Amino acid sequence: MPFTWLVLILLAIATIGFILGRRRALNSAGGDRRELHSLPVYYGANVAMWAIVPAATVLIIWMLAQPFFVNSRVLATLPDAMVSEGSSIGLVMSDVRRVADGLDVAVQLGAMSRAEAASISTETSDVRERLGEVGVALGSAVSPEVLSGAQRYRTLNAAGSLLMTVLVLLIALGGAAYAYSKSTANFRARNNVERGILALLIAAASVAILTTIGILFALLFNTIEFFKLYPAADFFFGTNxxxxxxxxxxxxxxxxxxxxxxxxxxxxxxxxxxxxxxxxxxxxxxxxxxxxxxxxxxxxxxxxxxxxxxxxxxxxxxxxxxxxxxxxxxxxxxxxxxxxxxxxxxxxxxxxxxxxxxxxxxxxxxxxxxxxxxxxxxxxxxxxxxxxxxxxxxxxxxxxxxxxxxxxxxxxxxxxxxxxxxxxxxxxxxxxxxxxxxxxxxxxxxxxxxxxxxxxxxxxxxxxxxxxxxxxxxxxxxxxxxxxxxxxxx
Structure with a gap:
């Protein structure tokens, strides 16, 4: 499922949860909002918060972690000669992604089926010609290893995206159902929502700190690698x-x-x-x-x-x-x-x-x-x-x-x-x-x-x-x- 559609579905679940949570709270008080501990809007906001916040957190973490997992699994299937040099890993993965993107575009344009994309080999000249007709060329220099890695890259990405979609939607529905069951007259919805808003503010305030830490570590690790290859004294005191x-x-x-x-x-x-x-x-x-x-x-x-x-x-x-x-x-x-x-x-x-x-x-x-x-x-x-x-x-x-x-x-x-x-x-x-x-x-x-x-x-x-x-x-x-x-x- 496209990312945009997933986000829209999450927003729809949160909106429906808001309406249903507010309605359930009013019904539990016999329609008299004076019998509620909090204003009706807090009950709806509590359901919406439980629907979208845990699901969005899992979505963000998954999107950050999936590329690392997929890349490591693809690199594990490639020959050692292709990835033995640290400097070539980025180039190899760039070729793998390029070929995988070409296969995806070919499937989307109807140049080949998903089954053909999964079983294509570099010797399949007729499929190459069909790719050329739609303007998607894999290039004559594509090796069997890179093509195999691209197919595995596509498969893992597709499986990961499907699993992510199912998991995120289940978490959103489960969170909304849990909060909906709590939407009774005696529930302290306002306190819960305000704690959630406080956590959101703390997270926003932490972004700058975490960004600075990330920049620092990115610089530090590569600087250490540099000083393993070049003397620090020559760098700091060199005049040329x-x-x-x-x-x-x-x-x-x-x-x-x-x-x-x-x-x-x-x-x-x-x-x-x-x-x-x-x-x-x-x-x-x-x-x-x-x-x-x-x-x-x-x-x-x-x-x-x-x-x-x-x-x-x-x-x-x-x-x-x-x-x-x-x-x-x-x-x-x-x-x-x-x-x-x-x-x-x-x-x-x-x-x-x-x-x-x-x-x-x-x-x-x-x-x-x-x-x-x-x-x-x-x-x-x-x-x-x-x-x-x-x-x-x-x-x-x-x-x-x-x-x-x-x-x-x-x-x-x-x-x-x-x-x-x-x-x-x-x-x-x-x-x-x-x-x-x-x-x-x-x-x-x-x-x-x-x-x-x-x-x-x-x-x-x-x-x-x-x-x-x-x-x-x-x-x-x-x-x-x-x-x-x-x-x-x-």
Whole structure:
């Protein structure tokens, strides 16, 4: 049964259960809702909750577990020579799924029956011709082993989907029947429903935590595999980045220091642009601008946050880069050799970060109690003195948080770096040199036919783990600053 139909049936069972549960509760009270412990809607909601929540939980778990089970069973039937190399398992399963999809499409279009799909062999030329007529080609290079695996893949998936459908529907009907039997006047339906809603809220709040844990473990396991192939000391303290994918030009140099330097250098220049402009604009909008100016200026500033980063990258490549070359290039000062440089990416990235700093700082400054302003004015302070000595210190924890958010955004930016800063990994103090960042190299290392058993591909996960740890340290530092200064105003 298609997934959409299964979901619709679950919703229908829950809806019918809601109506029947509510009706049964009213009937048990003789039609007088005052005799019920809870409102009638809670009895119906309790039946609907028992019908859909356990069934949906089993459905989600089953859909997550079935691919792993099917893949393991299919791999167990393939010859050891095909799956002995860890790097080829993904390619083998990709071929198996491609052939299985071709067989499924052929069955759906009527090119063959289910029995033919289950018994087809690579030597069956007439079936191949029928597949070609409907535009579904398995390809002449399909081996008997892959075709056998595809047939088993189809069989296991079909059996798993059927068993899942039956089990989910039985659980939904059983849950609805159980809750329906409890729908009597004395049943505490409201308490039960509220506990279910509390569990739902806890589950929703746990999603972010579980997602972070999942990302961390995905990075950690692949990083460990990388350090089994490449020395950790050479990675963390190496000053040369020169990956070699050909296998002929010697071993790769995968030192992370040039990438870290480029990442922090570009982010530093971006913050030098974004923080003063964003903070000064926030102070102006919150303390000096009138309502009309504020209603126009703030939306215009926030428009910058909605522009795609690829547009900023093109702006850096086509406008800012040539402009800087005309000012600092060979014909003038001779500092800049090309349009792609740290300064190009830093300036454009700073423009992109202005609304992050400005909008958040503006909201934080507006949250400072008006009584603190009035007290300062009452002591004879001017507006500028009040801003410097009262408002900014009171809003400092939030402002630091806004700056750290902008810094995290700058560290994780990719497209502006790719188009505006170049791809050279180097250690240089010259802001007019081309450099690159960790995020740009993560993309380049995983682009194309990457062999995930090689250090040149696994290094992307080590780079991601390094970036994760640095960002975590940045957030811990920001939390320390916020707590330190917030104590003065509690």
């Amino acid at each position: 980045w020169a990956p070699s994918f050909s296998g002929r030009g010697g071993s790769s140099d995968l030192g992370v220091l040039p990438l870290l330097w480029g990442t922090f250098y570009i982010s530093f220049i971006a913050l030098l642009v974004a923080v003063p402009i964003g903070l000064f604009s926030a102070i102006y909008l919150s303390e000096y601008a009138g309502p009309k100016v504020r209603s126009v200026a703030k939306p215009l500033i926030e428009i910058l946050a909605g522009i795609p980063t690829i547009v900023y990258g093109l702006f850096a490549l086509l406008t800012v880069g040539p402009l800087l070359v005309s000012m600092f290039g060979k014909d003038t000062l001779g500092w800049m050799q090309g349009g792609t440089a740290v300064m190009t990416a830093g300036l454009v990235m700073g423009i992109m970060l202005i609304p992050f700093v400005s909008s958040l700082s503006d909201d934080i400054i507006n949250a400072v109690p008006q009584a603190m302003r009035d007290g300062s004015y009452g002591l004879g302070a001017t507006k500028s003195e009040t801003i410097r000595q009262v408002i900014i210190p009171a809003a400092l924890p939030g402002i630091v948080g806004a700056i750290l958010l902008a810094a995290s955004r700058a560290i994780g930016e990719t497209m502006i770096v790719v188009l505006g800063a170049g791809a050279a990994a180097r250690l240089s103090l010259n802001p007019f040199d081309a450099m690159t960042t960790i995020t740009a190299k993560i993309v380049s290392q995983l682009t194309g036919d990457a062999d995930f058993a090689s250090p040149e591909a696994l290094v992307a996960f080590a780079l991601g783990m390094t970036l994760f740890v640095l960002t975590l340290g940045l957030n811990v530092f920001a939390l320390y600053i916020v707590r330190k200064y917030r104590e003065q105003y509690d």
